[in-house]
Amino acid sequence: MEIITAVKGFKDILPGEAGKWQYVEDQARKIFSAFGCLEIRVPILEKTDLFARGIGEATDIVEKEMYTFRDRGDDLITLRPEATASIIRAYLEHHLYAADPVAKLYTIGPMFRRERPQKGRYRQFHQLDVEILGYEDARIDAEVILMLIHFLKSVGLKSPQLELNSLGCPSCRPSFRESILQFLQGKEGDLCEDCQRRISTNPLRVFDCKMEGCKQIIAQAPVIQDFLCGGCRDHFAGVLASLAVFDIPYTINPRMVRGLDYYTRTTFEITTDFLGAQNAIVGGGRYDGLIRDLGGPDIPGIGFAIGFERLLAMMPADQCDDFIKPPGLFIAALGTEAQKFAYQLCNRFRMQGIPTEMDYTAKGLKSQMKRADRLKCRKVLIIGDREIETQQADLRDMQTKEQIKVRLDNSDELIKLMM
RNA sequence: GUGGGUGUAGCUCAGUUGGUUAGAGUGCCGGGUUGUGGCCCCGGAGGUCGAGGGUUCAAAUCCCUUCACUCACCCCA
Incomplete structure (x- = not known):
């Protein structure tokens, strides 16, 4: 009889590697809690609507990657593709903001996206997720990044590279969007098929394209920094100043955009050279409008997600030898x-x-x-x-x-x- | 969804212009050592050659189909 194998893109974590997982989780709990974060555990199944509203209807994640189905009660539900929406749902549902508008939260667990698996990318993957709700101050942005990099180094990551950008806010982004559309007008023919489609769906994503032709065109395009409103410009300057306090090196990448619609102002990525094409091990940023968009009060937020499998793949082999206890x-x-x-x-x-x-x-x-x-x-x-x-x-x-x-x-x- | 690569022992892989009983290393079990691990020596078990079909006197090898895995595109952590 044939044995039944695991579902494509779903991996077993065998006893030999589970020790590494425990070690990284242990480090995360220690460091995140030192920075005042509390653990929250949210369900892996949510109403589909939560992600459609939170992440954005027109994103790839929502359009073609989610595990969505009707259960036996005919409810439309989805295996979570990310954690932020669920955490904010819980924050609102339990009125955590009423007792204290500031909430510093983290969670660890599996996420699900139905993509074609490859190195560093699985259909069930795990994220370490941090969300700081209730602070708009630029110092918080830098503090979150400081904590993140401190954590990455504590698990042995040699040189995490930080890339930063600001995506502006609803008052300045539209004018940037307009100028991009104007810039791209007449150049449609030189763009790749995907980018031609993006012009109507999400023109900012053209910036992310890796095709040589598109890259050359985009190199001439206006950059968002020139369109930021006073508030956004000050905020970004504040983030950079606070990063300088801790001597955190960074590069500003004006072409970095994110695949989730909710980001505003500060966005960042941590990348590495050791993972092939899937080189981003952390993605994050500020989402000052998300809580309101999900039906809550106007409370700002910032967070990031670390790709657990990608992080493990980059850790030195001997990093947690001391953590794994010898049998005795x-x-x-x-x-x-x-x-x-x-x-x-x-x-x-x-x-x-x-x-x-x-x-x-x-x-x-x-x-x-x-x-x-x-x-x-x-x-x-x-x-x-x-x-x-x-x-x-x-x-x-x-x-x-x-x-x-x-x-x-x-x-x-x-x-x-x-x- | 689109491309490329790879499927032979538990694992890593050889296998010649198609040719007789399919190999190595490693791991496992046992012996050398009647009660002492690692190193060494010897032996043993373990294979529908991914699956199905075709060509041929003869297929792991050639052809077709299919499946799985993998890398990349896309996208993202």
């Missing part, structure tokens, strides 16, 4: 009586918090030693029927090969010895 003790038991004794002792050790392993397949000592070695146990307690009689067993140190006699008749003493 192996009990090699030979003979029926010894097995009985070891069975009890092994589980007693475990209940004391001493990670202990033994073998139940009645093999010889040699193969048990082999297994202890493979599990990287530091010590092996060797018990045969002979040792049961004398109540004295050998405790072997696997590194130094030193072997000492230990008494078996006092389990409290034994436990102390192991700890």
